[in-house]
Amino acid sequence: MRFVEEAVTAPAVLTSPDGAVIAVDVGGTTIKGALVDADGHFMRELARATPAARGPEAVISEVQAVVAELDAAAPGPQASVRSVAVVIPGIVDAAAGRAEYSANLGLRDVPLRDLIESTVGLPTLLEHDVRAAGVAERTVGITSGVDDYLLAVIGTGISGVVHAGGQPVRGASGIAGELGHIPVWPGGEPCPCGQRGCLERYASASSIARRYVEFGGERGASPHEVAARRTSDPAAGRAWHEATESLAIAFVTCTMLLDPEMIVLAGGLSAAGDELLAPVEAELSARVTWREPPPVRLSPLGGRAGLVGAAVLAWQLLGVKAFGRWTTSPES
Numbered sequence: 001m002r003f004v005e006e007a008v009t010a011p012a013v014l015t016s017p018d019g020a021v022i023a024v025d026v027g028g029t030t031i032k033g034a035l036v037d038a039d040g041h042f043m044r045e046l047a048r049a050t051p052a053a054r055g056p057e058a059v060i061s062e063v064q065a066v067v068a069e070l071d072a073a074a075p076g077p078q079a080s081v082r083s084v085a086v087v088i089p090g091i092v093d094a095a096a097g098r099a100e101y102s103a104n105l106g107l108r109d110v111p112l113r114d115l116i117e118s119t120v121g122l123p124t125l126l127e128h129d130v131r132a133a134g135v136a137e138r139t140v141g142i143t144s145g146v147d148d149y150l151l152a153v154i155g156t157g158i159s160g161v162v163h164a165g166g167q168p169v170r171g172a173s174g175i176a177g178e179l180g181h182i183p184v185w186p187g188g189e190p191c192p193c194g195q196r197g198c199l200e201r202y203a204s205a206s207s208i209a210r211r212y213v214e215f216g217g218e219r220g221a222s223p224h225e226v227a228a229r230r231t232s233d234p235a236a237g238r239a240w241h242e243a244t245e246s247l248a249i250a251f252v253t254c255t256m257l258l259d260p261e262m263i264v265l266a267g268g269l270s271a272a273g274d275e276l277l278a279p280v281e282a283e284l285s286a287r288v289t290w291r292e293p294p295p296v297r298l299s300p301l302g303g304r305a306g307l308v309g310a311a312v313l314a315w316q317l318l319g320v321k322a323f324g325r326w327t328t329s330p331e332s
């Protein structure tokens with residue numbers, strides 16, 4: 001907290017700061033980490049399997065190990081590490097630095113920020129992964145300068161970021177954007193959330209793989225393999241079609257409610273590219289009859305939006321506000 005107070009009173013803009021920050025995106029299956037300089041270059045990247053099955057202590061230890069390894073990898077004093085940002089799924093109290101509840105990681109009421117800060121002794125920030133993805137998109141991504149949009153992050157689960165009038169919509173209790181739990185099929189599949197017919201049960205990466213098997217497809221196929229087989233394998237065709245149709249139905253609801261300038265697809269599933277975009281666009285167009293549907297775009301950040309967002313947040317924690325030199329190329 002002491003650092004945050006200092007940051008508020010520090011000079012507002014550091015134009016060309018030295019050093020690097022550590023960004024960590026803790027997902028349900030993979031922990032991704034990167035050492036990122038002030039121009040957005042990824043100097044070092046690593047990925048580890050998330051040991052969620054071994055319990056919360058194992059997950060916390062692995063995150064601490066990733067941060068320590070990146071800290072040790074900083075190449076000399078000119079790239080010494082200055083701050084850390086960790087982003088996680090679930091319910092996050094960013095101000096308190098607590099992981100309140102994260103089903104995918106098995107975390108409940110964990111002071112994760114302080115646990116990491118004590119590992120490396122650097123100012124550390126904890127944020128929700130999808131909010132971080134939203135920060136990445138509006139700072140260095142496709143929605144930079146766009147006031148009204150919906151960002152749909154489709155990975156193991158589905159979540160969304162809504163921007164209206166240039167501001168993120170957080171909601172009365174801070175959990176607006178639960179796109180994955182919009183019911184798209186009344187009386188449909190039961191969802192672990194307690195509702196039925198939720199979008200996430202049809203269109204998340206894990207649900208596509210699960211439903212492909214339920215329809216008679218091969219066990220162990222990735223969502224991308226399901227997409228690639230959609231014209232040759234009826235089970236793949238059905239799983240993929242119902243996923244893209246479900247997304248389009250949810251986007252009709254969002255279009256009517258929000259009138260967005262664009263809908264952006266991000267997260268791991270967006271790597272499917274046109275195989276995802278084309279049917280979603282077609283289904284949305286077919287369903288919106290009396291007005292123009294908003295354009296649907298693929299995020300250039302794709303599955304790295306959360307990690308890039310963590311890097312932006314880590315630099316913002318140091319008072320940096322200029323990100324004009326960052327590119328969105330995956331090679332950067």
Ligand SMILES: [Zn+2]
Pocket residue numbers: 180181191192193194195198200
């Ligand atoms: Zn649900």
